[in-house]
Amino acid sequence: MTRPAYDAIIIGAGVIGACTAFELAKKGWKTLSVDKLPESGYGSTSGSCAIIRTYYSALETCAIAYEGWHYWKDWKSYIGVEDDHGLITYHDTGCLVIKTEHNKQLSRVCEMMDRLGCPYEHVAPEQIASRLPGADIRQYEPAKRPEDEGFGAPTGPAVSGAVFFPCGGYVNDPKLSAHNAQRGAEHHGAEFLFNAEVVEILTENNRVSGIRLGDDTRIAAPVVINVAGPHSSKINALAGVDAAMKIKTRALRHEVAHVPAPDGVDFEREGLVFSDSDISTYCRPEIGNHILIGSEDPECDRKEWVDDPDNYDSNFSEQWNVLVMRMAQRLSGLRIPTDTKGVVALYDVTEDWMPIYDRSDLDGFYMAVGTSGNQFKNAPVAGKMMTALIEACENGHDHDRDPLDFHLDYIGQRISLGAFSRNREINQDSSFSVIG
Ligand SMILES: Cc1cc2nc3c(=O)[nH]c(=O)nc-3n(C[C@H](O)[C@H](O)[C@H](O)COP(=O)(O)OP(=O)(O)OC[C@H]3O[C@@H](n4cnc5c(N)ncnc54)[C@H](O)[C@@H]3O)c2cc1C
Numbered sequence: 001m002t003r004p005a006y007d008a009i010i011i012g013a014g015v016i017g018a019c020t021a022f023e024l025a026k027k028g029w030k031t032l033s034v035d036k037l038p039e040s041g042y043g044s045t046s047g048s049c050a051i052i053r054t055y056y057s058a059l060e061t062c063a064i065a066y067e068g069w070h071y072w073k074d075w076k077s078y079i080g081v082e083d084d085h086g087l088i089t090y091h092d093t094g095c096l097v098i099k100t101e102h103n104k105q106l107s108r109v110c111e112m113m114d115r116l117g118c119p120y121e122h123v124a125p126e127q128i129a130s131r132l133p134g135a136d137i138r139q140y141e142p143a144k145r146p147e148d149e150g151f152g153a154p155t156g157p158a159v160s161g162a163v164f165f166p167c168g169g170y171v172n173d174p175k176l177s178a179h180n181a182q183r184g185a186e187h188h189g190a191e192f193l194f195n196a197e198v199v200e201i202l203t204e205n206n207r208v209s210g211i212r213l214g215d216d217t218r219i220a221a222p223v224v225i226n227v228a229g230p231h232s233s234k235i236n237a238l239a240g241v242d243a244a245m246k247i248k249t250r251a252l253r254h255e256v257a258h259v260p261a262p263d264g265v266d267f268e269r270e271g272l273v274f275s276d277s278d279i280s281t282y283c284r285p286e287i288g289n290h291i292l293i294g295s296e297d298p299e300c301d302r303k304e305w306v307d308d309p310d311n312y313d314s315n316f317s318e319q320w321n322v323l324v325m326r327m328a329q330r331l332s333g334l335r336i337p338t339d340t341k342g343v344v345a346l347y348d349v350t351e352d353w354m355p356i357y358d359r360s361d362l363d364g365f366y367m368a369v370g371t372s373g374n375q376f377k378n379a380p381v382a383g384k385m386m387t388a389l390i391e392a393c394e395n396g397h398d399h400d401r402d403p404l405d406f407h408l409d410y411i412g413q414r415i416s417l418g419a420f421s422r423n424r425e426i427n428q429d430s431s432f433s434v435i436g
Pocket of ligand 1: 011012013014015016017018034035036037041042043044045046047048049050051052196197198199227228229230231235254255256343344345346347368371372373374375376377378
């Protein structure tokens with residue numbers, strides 16, 4: 001069976017895939033989003049902590065994150081239509097980040113915020129507890145394993161301070177955000193096909209010409225976009241574009257813990273997004289007065305790379321306990337429950353933990369991949385950047401030779417999309433962690 005041709009096929013209906021479909025559809029592209037799972041946002045998006053923050057290690061990622069915050073603040077206007085599942089809620093709590101030697105006391109981050117006009121406030125050590133209910137401000141760095149000598153023993157009387165970033169918070173339901181973007185896209189004519197696995201990228205005369213599905217359906221389109229999350233390297237291999245890329249993607253297993261807040265602390269109402277490189281852990285409020293805890297990937301932890309994203313251990317392991325024990329150093333009274341709740345999911349990681357938003361060596365084949373556990377927040381901007389990039393390249397622009405500039409309308413800044421090239425040099429300023 002041959003289906004009618006589309007202008008573009010998007011592989012993946014996670015939050016970035018759905019926002020890409022939305023943005024292309026708004027510009028009049030006839031798009032088809034194909035996902036092997038039953039609904040939008042079912043992949044790694046559903047496991048996301050959905051934290052929105054403006055601080056990263058590179059100016060371009062800070063810029064798109066600050067731009068992206070404006071979309072979450074006014075999500076209803078961005079989506080522009082009703083969704084039968086309802087719209088997400090964005091909690092604009094702000095983010096508190098601990099200054100450490102490891103993050104250079106946040107001096108580089110604050111310089112980048114100054115360049116972008118993104119607000120922040122320095123917080124003295126003795127003021128931290130007024131922002132983070134129940135905080136123990138003693139210093140513990142470097143992060144250790146519980147079996148290491150000195151785990152849980154302070155290495156100094158107090159951390160050197162923190163920075164509060166008011167533009168930040170979290171989204172209550174990451175999966176729903178992809179569904180909202182799907183409904184927005186459909187309103188502009190986009191189509192979505194679920195339970196359909198792409199097994200071949202079709203080419204003709206050195207150019208992409210469509211896809212083949214597992215049931216042998218062939219769907220023609222002159223543009224195909226890889227937004228397959230942790231499956232991105234598999235799709236790039238199908239297209240035969242992976243070997244020539246300088247920056248590669250790889251799936252990494254991660255656990256997130258959900259635990260009750262300490263007694264007497266209303267973290268759900270008074271908590272905020274908290275990033276603590278002194279103990280290499282981050283957290284945010286979760287419903288039911290829970291605290292969601294994730295890792296900032298300290299060197300002492302083994303990385304759990306996954307070769308086959310369809311086959312990994314989805315049970316909690318000692319990683320879960322380590323997360324909670326580390327956070328218990330900072331949050332006095334945090335208990336370590338015996339029933340493990342939270343998420344086990346995969347990041348799609350690049351060598352420098354920055355994403356790839358780019359074309360490929362195969363004409364017509366594009367990718368929004370390598371989102372490294374930190375690009376949920378940038379989905380609406382990524383959709384816009386991909387649309388601009390695809391339109392320019394399809395109109396003959398040589399993006400590899402002359403990287404496209406992109407204007408961030410809310411914050412009034414222009415960035416080079418070359419920063420997200422598949423052929424960039426590894427960004428040595430990166431945190432080489434989920435911070436990006
Ligand atoms: C545990 C965790 C916590 C995170 N926390 C944050 C955070 O706090 N803040 C933040 O900004 N980011 C965070 N992230 C990252 C963020 O969630 C991801 O970058 C984002 O959700 C990726 O969206 P996506 O659309 O690219 O991919 P996905 O949501 O993974 O979607 C890819 C889709 O492609 C489909 N697919 C794959 N292969 C095929 C195929 N062959 N055929 C058809 N379909 C296919 C899959 O079924 C899937 O639905 C986190 C990620 C994880 C895993």
